[in-house]
Amino acid sequence: MKYPIKMNRKFFSLLAAAAIVTSAAAPAAYAAPKDSKSDNGKGRTYELTIMHTNDTHAHLDNVARRINAINQVRAEKKNTLLLDAGDVFSGTLYFNEYKGLADLEFMNLVGYDAMTFGNHEFDEGTSTLANFVKAADFPLVSANVNFSKDANLKKSFHESTTKHPEDGNIYNGIIKVVNGEKIGIFGLTTAETKDISSPGEDVVFETYIEEAKQAVADLEKQGANKIIALSHLGFDDGGGDNDLTLAKEVEGIDVIVGGHSHTKLEAPVIDRTGEEPTVIVQANEYSKYLGTVDLKFNKQGKVTEADGKLIDLDQKNADGTYVIPDNPQAAQILETKYKPAIVAKQQTVIGKTTVDLIGGNPPARTGETNLGNLITDGMLAKAKTINPDTVIAFQNGGGIRTTVPAGDITLAKVLEIMPFGNALAIMKLTGAEIKQALETSVKDAPSPFGGFLQVSGLKFTYDSSKPVGQRVQTIEVKEDGTNYVALDPNKTYVAANNIFTAKGGDGFDVFAQVYNEGRVSEPGFVDWETFSNYVGSFENKTVSPSVEGRIVDLAKQ
Template sequence: MTKKSSRKLYTALAVAAVSTASLAPAVVTEAASKAPVVKAKSAYVYAGDLDAALDATYEGAPIHWYKSSVNLEKLGTFQTAKGIVKGKGKYIEKRVRVLDHPIAILPPSEPLVFKQGKPALGIVKQQVKFASGTYEKAVRWSKIDTSEVGEFVATATYTNRGKTITLEVPYTVEGYKLSIMHTNDTHAALDLAPKRATAIKQIRAEKPDSLLIDAGDVFSGSLYFNEFKGQADLKLMNYMKYDLMVPGNHEFDLGTEQGHKELADFVRYANFPFVSSNVNYANDQYMKSLYRDEVSQKAYNGRLYEGVIKVVDGEKVGFFGLTTEETASIASPGPIEFQNYIAEAQKAVDAFKEMGVDQIVAVSHLGYNDNPAFDNDLLLAENVDGIDIIVGGHTHTRLSAPVLITEGKTEPTVIVQADQYSNFLGTVDVEFDKDGKVIKHAGSLIDVKALQPDPYAVELLAPFKDVVDTISQDPIGVSLTAPLDNPRDKGDETAPSVRKNETALGNLITDGMLTKAKEYDAAVIGAVQNGGGIRASIDAGPVTTGEVLTTLPFGNTLAIMDLKGSELKAAFERSVGIYPIENGGFLHVSGFKVLFDSSKPAGERIVSLQYNNGTEFVDVEDATSYKVATNFFTAQGGDNYVEFETAFKDGRVNDLGLIDWENFRDHLISLGEEVTPAVEGRIVDVNAAE
């Protein structure tokens, strides 16, 4: 017989020994001083169960075993179990061999999490504790139901050598998660950009799949833009690895009849794509080659698309972009055309649905609650179903937490917006069910000012900052006794705002416009300045060139309009028409006194409109013509001033070509070394006064 055959025979005999239920014929030995000892047949101890291996009786008599004679932790070698046969006066011995056996299934090292609607495996490798150690074994799980989101309990089962062990384990079924970091209306406020970079790195360390999106208006607002036309911003944005951006209205500030060269350069050198769904670039000689009229699943950097699809958490997410239609009147769009936001949004949602994409994000530069006569995010959510998230900009709204819109909708929409000027990095985390419906959401604003700057971002910014600092630090020779504030109400209609209230800053700017215009035409009776064109406060103390430039950053020129009194009254009705909602077209004045009643319907609010005739304030007469100074942007009908647009088209506007910030600087200097700002009651709501 070979060794192999002998081993097989031995194994067979061993198994037979385990299965036998009776004792083998006993061998009885007699000793003069001892009771007889019965030698029972050898056995194996399976799964640590000694009782199963020891006989219960001998020749009908019960056996009492001394179990302490066997060490269950001693595996693989034969030991002698000893006992006594009751009523027989005999001892009994049995050789047993303790085999390795499972003791417990160890809990999973990580929580069990399954995606809704995705099948869960029935057999999973899991750590099982044996007598000899812990090993990875194939463990069978009871059927795990992933049809609903929630917390549940599953049972794990493992069987080995006749021993079955179980473990109840909690598990979670979750939806599909999308995390977004977002910014908007940064307006070239780059001094905080290195701190923004730090915040972005912190979020990515926690959520590596988080996307980074900008909702527009990187352009205009600081010396960085005046000097570098967006390229300084782009250097930092590329370093921060933005994923997407929508153009805001200020991205179109530098347009000419030929198009937008500076914007084209900004887009072309971006290491990320843009979404722009309601803008027609076909007639812009610089932009048209960069635009793709398609929804792309593989978008290229430095290009604009109708929509972009990204895969996040294993699911496709669709992104499209909207720019306010007001851009046509509040920027310099040149040959660019803006299309209806509702129609284009619905078109985008339908396109995504046809492609099997149920998770949809609108990157919007419409404004949270901007003028409803044009567009805003609330109206977008109300009128277009299927948009899950609106990442917004334009109104500089500080939404400390996401706003959930549910009324009248089959699916909820989450709206976020992150203030302005790089003050905050917004975050929003959304969980979708298997059908793409939002089931959970959370979000916050991170105050970047409290963070340490990212060292490499500081290094990238340095050459741009050196140039800007040189310009900014040049004093103009005037000191303010109090700050010239430039407030925004941030969605609180009871708070003051440069876009709905008289300010000392607006008074000084328009005084400068009127003074300069009178140098060219003594017949000018007053001046008006749109509140949306006043971009920053000026601190008390010495005033620098940089502060003046930052306050009036657009480089608008001074113009004189020839208007009928009726046109002027209609324009002021438009100025206060949506009060107390902010209005970028709100007119600050010099040479006028405006009384209005906010309790009256729009179009019927002006109570009194007077101008200073040199000796006193007198009423503006409908049929009389008056000359009024403003910036050339407003004179062309900017901010939807159709009265001014009509005058422009009729040839009743004269552009003097004088830069606004220079006029403002010169006026401050003309007031002397010390200037005391004041609000003088030039624009008064009689309803509030009562």
């Protein structure tokens, strides 16, 4: 399917929205009509394939398949780039054990061309990040992060764009020459990082729009008319900066390779706000996909065609084998050098419980449980360190997969409770929206429902005998962290959630609307690690949570 370049704005918006849900097997394509004035005849079209990853978060169990997929694309395409849009750090035990250097060995092995910084690259300060940068066999780019005063990274940092980037160094932007053509690449990192991670006072996050404009101008001065923004802003993130705004505000960007919001763009989204189209791509999360986009440029560097898809790295054949086999070299490195320590680490005891922690189906999907209380209390505590105004936390019962018997709590058991690796989200909700969400939560009661919300900082009553949508009877909130007061439907509250539910998972349309309106911040922080750290904060790392009457079905009274 080819999209003509001359279309009205409203029609284009509909096409862009459709592109988000297009099947990866049959991605939408963008094509401009032939223009003899700009193409100047045959032989002027330049083709480039960008392979891209983002938010891999130390998910290395399928890295050998990722490498094989990259090699297959390179074998099929003449001109290629391999880029990462940040958040290699944090998320699995591979990071806890190897601090990003395991991921980096595989990135070096397959030959990434450039990477930008995600917010989680700063989770352990710049000393850990500096070790990663120093060992990288590729340059890193971020036009709006200034490391000139940071003791660990200032020697690697160059506040400039360059035609001659050196591996293990940081630049505002770089130029890569691919088959004789100059490709400009610059990076952007969300300014939220200073609030949601630990970069330190000496790392400065500058205004992303202004820095992007300057980076484009600098790259164009050096002869690049095909420009890629490697962005860790989020596709439509509500934190104050995102790719949709970038595309509209900054002229001259041909492609935005995105990250941060974990958005699954199965086909490119095209923004036509300026004189030339901007192609936006993002490849979801956790190394589930290798993103690819095939581009055609005319002589002036304008994108005339864009056709992209996500390659499913975990897809299986009917016999259970993977469609994409392992790269043998990468598989051997993973199995012998890195995986044994991870298997051993899963047996680590992170704490103890004096009581059974009740989860699973149906308990966590039908009523309040002590494990649901413990998990949401931990989410609320973590969210408060990021936004002190947070007063509520929600966790869908379907994300609490099992019960933990009294005794030692191992990491393996925590990962069994929370196998999805859902990240933290912070939402701004009105009282009326909270009530609507709670009505959705109890719509199937007393039958089990995966969207049944466990809560912290809030208590409510409902009557499962009443019609759906009219069941919630009372709602109270601990606004001061201690005392419950009645929920005000007109007041705005800050609430922690997991990103699955915050985006509307389990049928929470009200949350989806809030997300789409930009009222959700995505600091990240994976659920199992937040829980483990919370348990570890108790005296002797021992917990004894109870059911407190946070959720009461009046029909059972």
